[in-house]
Amino acid sequence: MKKYLLVLLAVLGVAFTSTAQEKKSKNAKVDVEVKGNCDMCKKRIEKAAFAVKGVKSADWHSDDQTLHLIIDENKTTALKVQESVAKAGHDTKEVKAEKDTYDNLHGCCQYDRES
């Protein structure tokens, strides 16, 4: 379990620092951890991501629990996207969903929450 978290942090850490150090890109590729289960989740997560202005491409995969984004850094940040996704009910790396929102998700979307 501990190993799992460490690996996860390492992977995501690399992903974030590498993008953060570059100057603002119009087409920045960012991968964000987002929790979910099924196709229904995929639709909800992507919809929430697209609702953020500046998100050009959003593609969530259940197998790696990652939302693959291309964003215009002049207009938005990965954090803003995570806020929007969490508001829709899905935990992300940095922002967690409200309990009420999570509880209202469809049964098949009740992903396992961490602690």
Added chain:
Amino acid sequence: MKYTLMLLCAFGVHNIYAQDTYKGKVLDTYNSSIEKANITVNDSVVATTDKFGMFEVTLNEPSAVYIYAEGYEVLEAELTDKDQFYTFQIQPEASLNELVVNVNKKNTERNKGITNSQTMNSGELLKAACCNLAESFETNPSIDVNFSDAISGSKQIKMLGLTSPYILIAEENIPSVRGASQAYGLSFTPGTWVESIQVTKGAGSVVNGFESISGQINTELIKPGNDIPFFLNLYGSTDARFELNAHFNEKISDKWSTSLFVHGNTRVKKNDMNHDGFLDNPLGSQVNVMNRWQYQNLEKGWIAFITARYMKDEKQTGEIDFDKKQHKLSTLKWGSELNTDKFDASTKVGYVFPDQPYKSFGWQNSFSYHKQNSYFGLNQFDITQRSIYSNFLYSSIISNTLHKFSTGASFMHDDYSEFVANYGNRNFDRTDTSYGAFFEYTYDNANNLALILGGRIDNSNRLGTFVTPRMHLRYNPGEKTTLRASAGRGKRLANIFAENQYLFASSRQFNILNEGGKAYGMDPEIAWNYGLSVSQDFTFLGKNASLTLDFYRTDFQNQIVVDMDQSARTVNFYNLDGKSYANSFQAELNYNIIKHLNLRTAYKYYDIKTTYGDKTLERPLQAKHRLFANLEFTTHENNGSYWKFDATWNWLGAQRLPYTGDNSAENQLASYTNPFSTINAQVTKVFSDRFEVYVGGENIGNYQQHRVILGADDPFGNEFDSTIVYGPIFGQMYYAGLRFKIK
């Protein structure tokens, strides 16, 4: 607690274990356990899940595994922690977008896209006897394959009840079967060259031009980059047709690869099963050679293809005793020759912006030369076409990938020279040049609604300047229900002689009844096509099934009417004066009866009417009702070896026959045919992924058209007509072949 994520994040963790046992569970997307999912390591199955979806596996070291269950996508994962209880969730196969790992992928798949389209892969093509493109549609209910006429031996196809001139047939998105090659072009592409075929019902996209009316068929050929080093196919049949296909492939570097495809076919024996003194199918031979080069640099985002191809096809038919050296163009014996030379060269360049995968451009160029010299009795017909085609396409997004667009420009130039003996020994030399620009907008709400709005403006020397609008919509009211709608306009110039050249094999006089128009004195053909489709997936007795209902209507504003109903002595061509429409309805039911056994059935209803002279009549040689059923069964694979069984049943209702009332009594036909059915079947034994053998039969019920040629005893007399073909001419036919691959 779910650890799926960990498996993929855990790359690079190299703990050393000795003979450890890993445990876990396989679930579907609704968290139900999956029984009989296989866990494989290095291509061997190391564990299978029990009825609770649980598995247990002992491995020497942490390993990458593949998890696969019938009907689901393959999941790649790693087993690294023996203390872990793994939970794997696998996706149903239906959610495949494209190009994921192909394990037991269906041979024909209804696409998930916005247009009503299907993709047939090479597995589907293998089900037909010997296949060139025309024959490969025999197991697809959306396309009707007609019976080959006695002269060319080639089969014509119809979509929504309309013949191939109304279908845009493209090869690698370059329009290929058109103009001079309209009648026989499908028989110029050998089936083994084909990687997949996309069939789109209805208006289709504007990207490939303005000519399509009832549908689009695009063929993708095998890409040198994915090809295997060597492939050999040999085929022989009881109607004395032999085929050879050999493919050679070389990967020259990590960026360049090339394939050489060689095809030859021949029929050497004269067949006259119905004893009418005429050959049932032509003698002939074809040599077809293609060389393709592929350049691919995925890091930089470039891909390119260069293709060159040459084909020579010769056919001879007519009376059994016809000798072309002695009897050509004489009234001693009736005979026909049809010789075609074809050369094509094309290039394709594509670029995808590496940091913006949604942004790309593509540029295609092609040149083709097509020369046909032929005679049908005394009716000489020669046509040569030189074509240049260029299409540039740019795709990107508007603010995000929910709003995509494609735009571009195209150029097309056709130079024809045509000689028609049957129409006053006249030459119809002509040049068509058109250029146009198109824009297509695609909206997808990433949930249940998507639409395509497309339009193009073209200018052509004979068609003028005109707009082609097209629209497609997809809506999913529920998880398993898909609604589709489409509407669009198409416009084209009819090449009346090339398209209807089989009619030269009769004593009918060709007449053109209009003057002053730009196409042989007539006007362009214009039609609107509208379609609605509903598709429902469901389970019946625990097995997957789907039901699709399609309704399409094609409304001609103008059509070049081919009228064989005024007299058996003439065929008249004229602008539509009245109405012409084609309504088609198809109900298709697919059912996976048991594992490895699939049933596909369809009922088709066609209401196709045109005003001929002062009467509005059903289109001749078109069954109003058709039934179709295809059953495929594959045995369980054992060391790469298995059997495949496939059978197709087609039933055709009564078809209206053209008017023959002014012939003498013995050469008159009834006004309708009797219904009949045909059965084709095939058995393939796959010995390994390298070698397979197949045998099959066509028209096993041995149905034969009662009378094929009218006035056969006097082929240069008034009543000779070999063009009214509504059923199989040749009786039952059996074949055998083999495929050998080096991978």
